[in-house]
Amino acid sequence: MKISVLGSGYVGTTAAACLAELGHEVTAIDIDEEVVASLNAGEAPIHEPGLDELLTAHAGGNLTATIDYGVVPETDVTFMALATPSKPDGSIETSIIESAATSLGEAIAGKPSTHQVVVKSTVVPGTTENVIAPRIADAAGEDFEISMNPEFLREGSAVMDFQEPDKIVLGAETDRARETMRAVYEPLVARVATNVVETGIREAEMIKYANNAVLAAKISTMNEIGNICKEYGVDAYEVADAVGLDSRIGRAFLDSGVGWGGSCFPKDVTALITAAREVGYDPSLLDAVVEVNEKQPRRMLELLDEHTDVGDERVAVLGLAFKPGTDDVRESRAIPIIEGLRERGASVVGYDPVATGNMRKRFPDIEYAGSAGEALDGAAAAMVVTEWDEFAALDDEFDRMADPVVVDGRRIVSRRDGLVYEGLTW
Template identity: 65%
Template sequence: MRISIVGSGYVGTTIAACFADVGHDVVNIDIDEGIVASLNDGQSPIHEPGLDELVAEHAGEGLRATTDYAAVTDTEVTFLALPTPAEDGGHIDLSVTKSGARSLGAALGESDTDHVVVTKSTVVPTTTEGTIAPIVAEESGMSVGDDLHVGMNPEFLREGSAVSDFLGPDKVVLGAETDRAREALRGVFDPLVERASDPPVIETGIAEAEMIKYANNGFLAAKISLANDIANVCREYDVDSEAVLSAIGLDHRIESEFLGAGVGWGGSCFPKDVAAIIAAARGVGYEPMMLEAAVEVNDRQPVRLLDRLREYVDPAGARVAVLGLAFKPGTDDIRNSRAIPLVEALSEAGSDIVGYDPVATDNFHGRYPDIDYADSAAAALDGADAALVVTDWPEFADLNGEFDAMATPVVVDGRRIVTRREGIVYESLV
């Protein structure tokens, strides 16, 4: 099929390359000329394992990019993959999505064929039908359900494994209200489903598809926070939380994934999506107490990590190495990284901070230019009075003799990845 994707960010670039890889003819539309040039040169604009190879393989053939919205008129289906960042109070900011919908509608107004528009962005229930579709219809002069059909296809991509997540999904959710939209979505995803050995395909209404994304992330965020809460209780009783959580993860009703206790969750999805569904629920008169508690526990974890540090080192004037600046391993994304509240608290306490991350240093430096940065974990540890392990990069599990270069070898591990050894004072968060 001929597919256009509006937006070449994290989601848009990933799905464009993956759609091309399963045989579709894909055009990415973005207002950033630099991103467009990069994609056409076969280079991914974002750091994501496996994505560089797909973009390089398909650029100029099944995948191209442009700044011209008129390209949508040569396609059958358009996916809107535009950012919906959080506003104050948790509500999503739809300004970029609305702008994209207007530009899309204006371009479709020059076409004399019907078109299917699919929301890929994460939006609260009723947004696609109540906000996006009317904008496209007004700008294009088309009629929803007649020559303009809309759908919703939520994404479940984890940064660091987005390509494999998309090409080997746990499920595919197709939200539509008309046969035309449903058939188009099937046509888009049938090659992927066949290649991925027939994962479950859920065909549902548009609002249900919108809600599934929030419910999915809300549940996972709450599961992590519950694991952290249990681990915090274990610590007070001097009980090995890892043994406890590993055991309960064997229960098929619970499962082991997302039970890794630590300094908490971050990133672009969980914080924004949980805040958005909380705000949306309050807007209709419901107080989502479980989701609110998940956020409260998560916000408390970095504070607890600093409390462990203060048991051994006064942060005022101390040189503290912060190991891991990305919100998770495998990505350079620092959005809502747990390193952010820690660096801010250490700065407020008067610490001399040195940060290190295998790939996210440049992004973190852009936000915090006044702290020191090292080009290796060993360099960050050299002369440090303490080290905080914030992101569970595999290389941190291999650290050993590097701790000997610390002024005082105090290691507070927020991810339980460093091996406890003689010669260092080791504290895990949980």
């Protein structure tokens, strides 16, 4: 099939590359000329394992990129993978996808055949039908089909998640729309045993939010239990291992620590809370999920305070990305850690294998090291925030610290002898 993908962020770029790998002829459309040039050169504009290889394989062949919406009528299906960031009140900002919907409608106006539009952006129930579709219709009339296909891609493993999904959710209201989406994913379903869920558009929109809310709640629940475990001198990870053996629970997302961040969990849980209140429901459990997550970095700083005064001292922050495998620093737990250290008068030096450039945009006036050892050199303390594998292998590097106080927010550090070592929840 011929497919166009609007938006070349994490979701759009991964989807475009993986759809090309499935044999479809894909055109990525983005307003950023640098991103378009990068894609056409076979280079990923983001750090995502496996993505460069796919782009190198398909750029100029099954995958091309452009800023021109004029190519849309030449395709059978358009995926909308535009950002829906949070507004100050927690609701989603739809202006980007609304503008794209108008441009899309103008592009397909007069097309002799019915065009299929698939919303892949994360939007609250009712948005596809009440916000996006009317803007397409204003320019194109009613001769198009619209459906919803939420993504469940984890940054750091997005390519694998697309190619080996737990589920594919197809939200549509007509047989024609469902048949088209089945055809898009048929090469994948034929190769990989997965669950295909066919549902209505609003149900598909809600499944995405419910999915992330449950996962966020699971993490916050274990963090709360981990905090209690620490007070009793109990190993929270041994507890998690046993709890995870229950088939109703499972071991995934039970590692207690400094909390969740990134582009999905914070935005989606907050959006669901806001949307619930807009329809008159008080989501008190989700409020608590967020509250627990927000207090974890503060607890990490409080543990540091118990052992040393970092005023005018050098403190290393190891890990700046919100999770390993990505350079994304959105809602990274390193941000409140850095802010808290600066409030205490510390001289902060940060290190991350890939995310330094993005964090530098947020904190341009702190020091950044080229290695973990360099960051630890002369430091009075170290805060381990992201579970990069290389931090587990640190050994003699800790001997470069002035006072070996280490607060580990992820239980990743292997060497603990000779250190004043504090685990966040164990």
